[in-house]
C-alpha cells in the first residue's frame with residue numbers, strides 16, 4: 443500500500459442509514475472541504491454547512507462539517523469529516539466529487555488505521571485490537587477486544603520495552619566504561635532483573651494459551667443411543683430445524699453442528715449418530731465419527747431416555763430426556779416442556795462462562811504477538827542465565843531485536859538516552 447496523498451472514504455456503516463460520515467485524511471483535507479464550498483472551519487468545532495459540488499456547483503446536501511488539524515488526530519494527519527444524510531445517492535455523489543479534487547483519492551481498506559500506526563498515533567497491537575473490536579461477533583469477544591484496544595497489552599509491552607532497554611544500557615555501560623568509578627558493577631543484580639523480566643513475560647504468555655478459544659468457541663457434543671432424542675434436543679436448544687427427527691432409530695448418520703451465542707459466548711452444539719453395538723455400513727462410520735468428536739469436545743452430554751438403553755460412553759453431563767414419558771432425577775428435559783429446555787440452556791451457559799473466562803482474560807491473542815513475545819522472553823532468559831557480561835549484553839541485544847517485532851524499531855538512541863539519562867558519563 444502506498445501511503446501518500448489525501449484519502450477519503452465512507453467511515454460509517456453501509457447506506458442507507460440516518461447519518462453517513464465521510465472522512466478525509468491528509469494534507470489536502472482542508473482544500474477538499476473548500477472545494478465543497480465549506481470554508482472557515484474552526485478546529486474541532488462542528489459547523490452545519492451546505493455541500494456544493496465541485497463538479498457542477500449543485501447543492502448536494504447539508505452536513506455537519508468538522509476539521510481536525512494535524513498532528514493530534516486519529517491518523518496524525520489533517521482530518522475533515524462530513525456528517526451527511528445517509529442516503530446512498532448522497533454518499534456516492536460526495537465521494538465521486540471528492541476524488542476530483544487534486545491530491546485526493548479513495549482510501550484503501552484499513553488505510554486510516556495504517557496511517558495512524560505509521561504516524562505513531564497507534565501501535566501495531568492497538569491496530570490489531572481495533573480490528574478485533576470491529577470484527578467482534580459475541581459480547582465476550584467485544585469485551586476482550588475493547589480491553590485490548592484500551593491498551594491493556596500495549597501498556598505491559600511498553601513497560602517491558604523500557605526495562606529491556608534499561609538492562610541493555612546497563613550492560614553496554616558496564617562494557618564500555620568498565621573503569622569509570624560511577625558505574626555500578628553488580629553483575630548478579632543485572633541477572634536478577636533479567637530473570638524477573640523473563641518471569642513477567644512468561645507469566646502473561648502462559649495465561650494466553652487459551653486465547654484462541656474465545657474466537658474458536660466452546661464445543662458441546664450430544665451423544666447417546668439411537669432414538670434417545672439427541673436431534674430433537676439440538677433443535678430445541680438452538681431453536682432451529684437443523685437436525686432431522688424421525689421415530690426411526692439410526693436417523694442421524696453424520697454430525698450436525700449449530701453455532702449459537704450463549705450468554706455472550708460462541709457455542710457450537712453438535713448432534714451425532716446414535717451409539718449402539720453391532721452397527722454396520724454407513725451407521726458404523728457415523729458411530730466411528732461420533733467417537734472422534736467426543737475426543738475433541740469441550741463438553742460431552744449424554745442423552746438418556748426412558749425408552750432406550752443407556753449407551754456406554756463417558757460424559758461430563760447426563761440428561762434425562764423425554765421426561766414427559768417418565769420423569770428422571772437430575773437434569774430432566776422434554777421437547778414438550780420449553781421451561782426444561784430453558785433450564786438446560788441456563789446450566790450450559792454457566793458451564794461455558796466458567797470455562798471461557800480464562801480465554802476472555804488472555805492478553806496475548808495473536809500468533810504474531812505470541813511468537814515475538816515468546817522469542818523475547820527466551821532471549822531475556824538467556825541473558826539472566828549467562829555468566830559473562832559480553833554474553834549477557836549480546837542476549838539483551840537480541841531481546842531488543844525481538845521486542846522491535848512487537849513495537850517497532852529500537853534504535854541506538856533509545857539505548858543511549860537511557861545510558862545518558864542514568865549515568866553521568868562524559869563528565
Ligand SMILES: Nc1nc2c(ncn2[C@@H]2O[C@H](COP(=O)(O)OP(=O)(O)OP(=O)(O)O)[C@@H](O)[C@H]2O)c(=O)[nH]1
Pocket residue numbers: 666667668669670671672673674675686687688689690691692693694695714715716717763764765766767775776777778
Ligand atoms: N415423548 C417424547 N418424545 C420425544 C422427545 N424428544 C424426542 N422424542 C421423540 O423420540 C424419537 C427420536 O427422536 P430423535 O430426536 O430423532 O432421536 P435421536 O437420538 O436423534 O435418534 P437417532 O438420530 O436415530 O439416533 C422421535 O420420534 C421424537 O419425536 C421428548 O422429549 N418426549
Ligand SMILES: [K+]
Pocket residue numbers: 668669687688689690691692693694
Ligand atoms: K431417530
Ligand SMILES: [Mg+2]
Pocket residue numbers: 672673674685686687693694713714716
Ligand atoms: Mg438424531
